[in-house]
Amino acid sequence: xxxxxxxxxxxxxxxxxxxxxxxxxxxxxxxxxxxxxxxxxxxxxxxxxxxxxxxxxxxxxxxxxxxxxxxxxxxxxxxxxxxxxxxxxxxxxxxxxxxxxxxxxxxxxxxxxxxxxxxxxxxxxxxxxxxxxxxxxxxxxxxxxxxxxxxxxxxxxxxxxxxxxxxxxxxxxxxxxxxxxxxxxxxxxxxxxxxxxxxxxxxxxxxxxxxxxxxxxxxxxxxxxxxxxxxxxxxxxxxxxxxxxxxxxxxxxxxxxxxxxxxxxxxxxxxxxxxxxxxxx
Amino acid sequence: xxxxxxxxxxxxxxxxxxxxxxxxxxxxxxxxxxxxxxxxxxxxxxxxxxxxxxxxxxxxxxxxxxxxxxxxxxxxxxxxxxxxxxxxxxxxxxxxxxxxxxxxxxxxxxxxxxxxxxxxxxxxxxxxxxxxxxxxxxxxxxxxxxxxxxxxxxxxxxxxxxxxxxxxxxxxxxxxxxxxxxxxxxxxxxxxxxxxxxxxxxxxxxxxxxxxxxxxxxxxxxxxxxxxxxxxxxxxxxxxxxxxxxxxxxxxxxxxxxxxxxxxxxxxxxxxxxxxxxxxxxxxxxxxxxxxxxxxxxxxxxxxxxxx
Numbered sequence: 001x002x003x004x005x006x007x008x009x010x011x012x013x014x015x016x017x018x019x020x021x022x023x024x025x026x027x028x029x030x031x032x033x034x035x036x037x038x039x040x041x042x043x044x045x046x047x048x049x050x051x052x053x054x055x056x057x058x059x060x061x062x063x064x065x066x067x068x069x070x071x072x073x074x075x076x077x078x079x080x081x082x083x084x085x086x087x088x089x090x091x092x093x094x095x096x097x098x099x100x101x102x103x104x105x106x107x108x109x110x111x112x113x114x115x116x117x118x119x120x121x122x123x124x125x126x127x128x129x130x131x132x133x134x135x136x137x138x139x140x141x142x143x144x145x146x147x148x149x150x151x152x153x154x155x156x157x158x159x160x161x162x163x164x165x166x167x168x169x170x171x172x173x174x175x176x177x178x179x180x181x182x183x184x185x186x187x188x189x190x191x192x193x194x195x196x197x198x199x200x201x202x203x204x205x206x207x208x209x210x211x212x213x214x215x216x217x218x219x220x221x222x223x224x225x226x227x228x229x230x231x232x233x234x235x236x237x238x239x240x241x242x243x244x245x246x247x248x249x250x251x252x253x254x255x256x257x258x259x260x261x262x263x264x265x266x267x268x269x270x271x272x273x274x275x276x277x278x279x280x281x
Numbered sequence: 282x283x284x285x286x287x288x289x290x291x292x293x294x295x296x297x298x299x300x301x302x303x304x305x306x307x308x309x310x311x312x313x314x315x316x317x318x319x320x321x322x323x324x325x326x327x328x329x330x331x332x333x334x335x336x337x338x339x340x341x342x343x344x345x346x347x348x349x350x351x352x353x354x355x356x357x358x359x360x361x362x363x364x365x366x367x368x369x370x371x372x373x374x375x376x377x378x379x380x381x382x383x384x385x386x387x388x389x390x391x392x393x394x395x396x397x398x399x400x401x402x403x404x405x406x407x408x409x410x411x412x413x414x415x416x417x418x419x420x421x422x423x424x425x426x427x428x429x430x431x432x433x434x435x436x437x438x439x440x441x442x443x444x445x446x447x448x449x450x451x452x453x454x455x456x457x458x459x460x461x462x463x464x465x466x467x468x469x470x471x472x473x474x475x476x477x478x479x480x481x482x483x484x485x486x487x488x489x490x491x492x493x494x495x496x497x498x499x500x501x502x503x504x505x506x507x508x509x510x511x512x513x514x515x516x517x518x519x520x521x522x523x524x525x526x527x528x529x530x531x532x533x534x535x536x537x538x539x540x541x542x543x544x545x546x547x548x549x550x551x552x553x554x555x556x557x558x559x560x561x562x563x564x565x566x567x568x569x570x571x572x573x574x575x576x577x578x579x580x581x582x583x584x585x586x587x588x589x
Contacts, residue, residue: 120568237419249420271404
């Protein structure tokens with residue numbers, strides 16, 4: 001018994017050690033950028049590099065906000081992401097309802113077709129769209145851009161919500177039908193209220209993925225004032241030199257701050273979303 | 282699919298059948314998918330058989346793009362770079378993902394502190410946009426004496442390493458950053474898989490005298506296999522399609538040493554204006570995408586059968 005206890009203590013201890021190393025491996029890059037973002041240009045060249053800045057240079061943040069349009073980029077991202085989430089839900093809720101509750105020919109094939117679209121490279125689809133939009137004068141058009149954003153997240157959202165609706169007993173629908181509900185009312189009064197956790201999960205996954213979206217705006221936008229933050233940062237990167245790394249770091253921190261805050265606050269939902277999505281495939 | 286058999290429908294039933302059609306519910310979804318996926322795919326295949334340039338103008342149909350692609354040593358080189366990037370990315374993402382999932386799952390069973398914090402730390406990498414990850418790692422890989430990784434390596438007597446200026450190390454550096462980025466996804470899938478394992482089966486194996494390694498290899502691993510295969514296909518496709526992180530980290534350089542297939546497509550079209558060649562390369566990537574999806578669907582079918 002004593003030996004067994006000791007063995008378990010050793011195991012627990014080594015688990016703690018590995019948590020420490022895994023934590024450092026994943027947090028250190030972020031903390032380093034945070035540290036760079038508060039350094040002076042001179043401190044960037046300290047040899048050996050210092051872990052912490054001597055003083056917190058909030059001026060760096062002020063600089064990128066005043067000179068590099070970071071707030072405008074962030075505003076564009078918020079706008080695109082919010083509209084993408086709303087439009088995605090409007091399209092995906094009825095579609096998932098039909099895929100979960102209706103029986104029709106070719107349903108299996110349709111579901112597989114939806115998976116296939118999920119796997120197609122965004123670079124590949126952006127090229128013909130670029131040509132088409134250029135011809136129609138639709139480049140730099142936010143509404144069109146959002147439709148492409150929505151298309152990219154539709155496949156997994158559809159599968160996810162269809163899976164969620166499948167878990168809600170069909171007896172509830174039948175009871176509602178007896179009470180005189182039509183299909184639309186079944187969706188809005190029966191399925192929606194009982195699927196709130198699933199809808200929140202999809203919203204979060206769509207929001208995080210759309211915030212990260214890069215290829216599509218990179219190719220379909222050439223007007224700088226419309227850039228979302230992902231493209232804005234690459235633009236900032238291309239105009240920066242080694243002496244201004246602290247500004248690039250400050251811009252990077254600003255651009256990931258919203259997702260990190262959202263993520264830490266709603267971690268449980270996101271882990272839940274990723275794991276239920278995973279289990280259902 | 283047990284469609285209610287309603288041969289010989291009456292008028293009113295016919296009406297009912299139309300109102301019960303799934304099509305109106307699916308129409309918005311289908312229109313968007315056709316417009317954003319089907320049309321571009323057909324178009325890119327068509328363009329791959331032309332000598333079109335990005336600037337527009339007349340073009341004619343030809344096989345030249347494919348011929349020049351397959352006779353160009355640069356194309357093989359690019360496929361090799363992509364292959365190395367994908368192979369090592371997915372191998373280590375799954376390996377680290379598995380290890381982290383195991384230690385977190387075990388820690389939760391023992392009520393250890395720090396499991397949520399560790400999980401959050403790993404998952405943060407998943408939430409950060411790929412381009413920002415590229416920008417961040419470019420700073421970490423700074424090759425001057427002020428670079429942090431080179432400094433840390435110098436403490437243990439290694440380096441300085443020319444992370445991004447030497448072709449070989451650049452490919453390793455890009456792959457490492459991609460492993461850092463992608464470990465979270467594999468971790469969370471495997472973690473979810475571990476949660477669904479029936480604990481009574483594992484207990485039974487314990488009672489039968491199986492030690493931890495035997496339980497892992499003979500009981501847990503086989504039960505996780507369908508999930509691991511699905512995970513493998515998803516991350517392979519994602520890695521083949523990687524563009525943003527590499528673009529921000531190296532832009533494909535030095536030379537073309539880290540030019541993975543998506544970057545190669547982008548460069549052909551938007552830097553060399555060679556639409557035909559870019560489209561032909563796109564068709565190669567699409568073929569990979571479709572082949573992997575078929576594998577995915579096969580695994581998915583098998584996984585569902587196993588679960589049933």
